[in-house]
Amino acid sequence: MDSIIKTEKLEFSYFGAADSEPKTVLKGLDIEIEKGTFVAVLGHNGSGKSTLAKHFNAILLPEGGRVLVCGADTSDEELIIEIRRRVGMVFQNPDNQIVATVVEEDVAFAPENLGYPSDEIRRRVDEALKMVGMYEYRSHAPHLLSGGQKQRIAIAGVLAMEPECVVFDEPTAMLDPRGRESIVNVVRNLRDKLGVTVVLITHHMDEAVYADRIVVMSGGEFILDGAPRDVFMDDVTLRRAGLDVPETTALIHALREDGLELPLSALTIEECADAIFAALQPKSEKYKNEKE
Numbered sequence: 247m248d249s250i251i252k253t254e255k256l257e258f259s260y261f262g263a264a265d266s267e268p269k270t271v272l273k274g275l276d277i278e279i280e281k282g283t284f285v286a287v288l289g290h291n292g293s294g295k296s297t298l299a300k301h302f303n304a305i306l307l308p309e310g311g312r313v314l315v316c317g318a319d320t321s322d323e324e325l326i327i328e329i330r331r332r333v334g335m336v337f338q339n340p341d342n343q344i345v346a347t348v349v350e351e352d353v354a355f356a357p358e359n360l361g362y363p364s365d366e367i368r369r370r371v372d373e374a375l376k377m378v379g380m381y382e383y384r385s386h387a388p389h390l391l392s393g394g395q396k397q398r399i400a401i402a403g404v405l406a407m408e409p410e411c412v413v414f415d416e417p418t419a420m421l422d423p424r425g426r427e428s429i430v431n432v433v434r435n436l437r438d439k440l441g442v443t444v445v446l447i448t449h450h451m452d453e454a455v456y457a458d459r460i461v462v463m464s465g466g467e468f469i470l471d472g473a474p475r476d477v478f479m480d481d482v483t484l485r486r487a488g489l490d491v492p493e494t495t496a497l498i499h500a501l502r503e504d505g506l507e508l509p510l511s512a513l514t515i516e517e518c519a520d521a522i523f524a525a526l527q528p529k530s531e532k533y534k535n536e537k538e
Contacts, residue, residue: 250316250411250443251279251302251333257310258297271297273466274311281410284437284444286454286474289463290488298463299415299447303333316410331360334404338416340396343403349391350375350384353402360407367406374402377440378432394425401432411443412436418450426450451478451492455513462487475511494518501525 256275259268271294279285279302289295300306301313304320313320315329337343346352350371357367375381378398383391388399397417404412414433418426430453436442437458446453454460460477462470464487470477478484481491481499490496494515498508501522512521 248281249278250281251277251445252314253277253298253301253308253311254314255311256298256301256308256313258301258306259309260297271466272301275466275468277461277468277471279411279443279445281443282437282441283458284434284446284456285459285461286446286448286457287461287463288448288451288454288489290449293463293487294466295447295463296415299335299413299445302411302413302445303330303335305335327360331407332409333411333413334407334409335413335415336397336401336404336417338419340393340400343400344388344396347387347389348384349380349386349388349399352388352399353384353406356403356407370406370408371402374405377405377435378402379428392425393421394428397421397425397429398432401429405436409442411445413445413447415447416449417446418448418453426453430456449489451490452494455492455494462489464488474513478513479510 253275256272258272259270261268275298287295287298297306301308301320304326307321315333318325318329320329344352345355353371353374354367357370362370372381375384378401380395380398380402383395388396391399418429421429433444433446434456437444446457448454455474457474460470460472460474461468462477462484469487470480470483478491478495484491492513494513495510498510498512498518498521502508506525508521508525512518
């Protein structure tokens with residue numbers, strides 16, 4: 247499968263005060279994101295995951311190595327607009343992305359700046375709002391919406407550019423559980439229904455369960471990279487990096503310690519429930535037979 251994003255020995259540092267040493271945040275990273283996949287990047291605060299995300303659409307440029315988007319080098323200034331059209335980004339705080347006083351005008355902002363004709367803009371705005379379940383709010387004022395609704399408007403603004411990839415930088419960090427669930431559903435639908443490549447930066451383990459691939463960062467380096475089931479089975483490495491396992495995995499570990507035979511590969515709520523039900527069946531049958 248072709249890659250849409252590729253980094254080669256990517257390095258980046260932040261500079262503090264004039265007399266302080268630069269802090270190296272990314273340490274020679276190599277990664278390829280394949281088209282049409284859902285990749286979750288996990289890590290505690292300061293691990294470098296958000297800094298990595300900002301390199302994917304040229305918000306930040308490498309100090310060492312390079313980043314390629316569909317083969318285009320992000321350090322080429324002439325290609326910046328095209329790179330950002332292909333790779334859209336949704337940030338943690340939706341208020342930082344909302345620029346208009348009416349929802350549909352906000353979603354239309356990027357297509358208008360890209361010079362699309364009015365009928366094409368209308369189509370893109372309507373489709374983007376429908377994708378995130380906010381079409382009925384198109385004439386509302388964004389500042390009157392809830393946090394989760396604002397975040398969906400911010401996502402619609404990115405989708406109106408019809409990008410090939412969307413990078414979500416901790417999009418649920420400021421939301422309540424209901425808002426988090428609505429955003430996670432939008433993220434999953436982008437990959438499942440539209441085939442859009444998704445990169446989700448998060449520290450919520452449960453949000454990464456449905457990804458095709460999980461990459462775990464610590465200290466500016468990759469420490470785990472694989473399918474969710476493989477990554478979450480390595481709870482020792484995760485805890486060493488300051489991360490927890492999903493609630494379903496934690497529950498299965500606890501029940502296994504109590505003697506219940508359960509597979510560690512059950513990650514989703516549905517899989518966990520099915521596994522527990524199946525494991526309890528023999529005991530239920532035994533108890534029934536003993537009573538008889």
